[in-house]
Amino acid sequence: MHVEALHIEKRSWVEVNLSQLRTNYQVYRDALGHDVEIMAVIKADAYGHGDVHVARLLGDCGVKLFAVSNIDEAITLREAGVKGEILILGYTSTDHAQSLFDYSLTQALVSVEHAEALRAKGLRIKCQFAIDTGMNRIGLDADDSAWCADVIRRYASCLALNGLFTHLCVADTDAIESVEFTRKQISKFKDVVKEVADLHLPYCHCCNSAGGLAYLNLASKDVDVGKIVRLGIILYGLKPDISNELPAGIRPVLSWKSRLSLVKRVRKGETIGYGRTYRAESDRIIATVTTGYADGYSRRLSNRGIIMLKGCKAPIVGRVCMDQIMVDVTDIPDAKAGDEVVLLGCSGEVVYTADDMAKDLDTIGYEIVCGISKRVQRFYVNDGKL
């Protein structure tokens, strides 16, 4: 599909590179044992990348297991024709038991009470018990594995129980204490799995991207990560933690672009934007960008962030507005209205990724990409073509 041909006004948009997504998947796929399966985590609209597009591409690559955060996301995927298992990682109330059943979704059971309430609906809903091994978020407390086993057996057949999972909370750092904690989490989980081995539950899984990275790709191959890894952030080419090294070939999938609406001279002593927080120390050339905080561009980047243009970086001057940002292009030759600029991605040799922006904002890449708002258009590039 050619975008200009459709007369879509490109004000602030994201380009999702599906070829890169395929590469990221493939790099990880190749690093895993043949008997290890990938569950693609595509919650929050595939971390802002567009869940239906991502699910279709990964489905074509052979992925049969998907995970989302809630029933709305799950139904969106089913209605778009996504096949395979769709696991809802978060809570769904019994009000939606019929939909869980009708759409053949798999529901995470967050507690005994949750399991009991769903059971009482009398539908054999596909389910997986969350097992809490130290995150203290959802799940049965793994410290009492015999009790866990008891509960699991009680619901195994009245609900269509097909698996167990736990979530690691410090797998993204290699501090000794964290590595110890993660090993303990995995071993607690395995104790529970062992207790109910006779049930032959097909889907038992504990590793996220970070768990996969630290315990399987790079360091200690001695840890058994199980037969399924749940991959989110790494499929999108971002780091679970800023300290992580990504395997060669894995790169960000998403670029965020916008335009200059105007370029003008600002004289020495003039101020720019709300609150007059920037004052020109000398005559400057200032450009206005057609993206703002309503697009998910953090206002905390006021007077701090950069955008890219013609292979150069232009600093943000003044406050980020709701729909516009001003940048200093004094050192960039030929900047003119209509020019395409890059907010995340690369321009020539210059690179600024969601991980870089996360560092500047003291957060994580996840929050940056999930925060790009709905009004930012998503375009899909495959093999270099839109």
Ligand SMILES: *Cc1c(COP(=O)(O)O)cnc(C)c1O
């Ligand atoms: C979000 C999530 C994942 C994916 O985590 P990444 O760090 O993006 O790989 C895995 N499991 C659960 C339970 C999650 O909530």
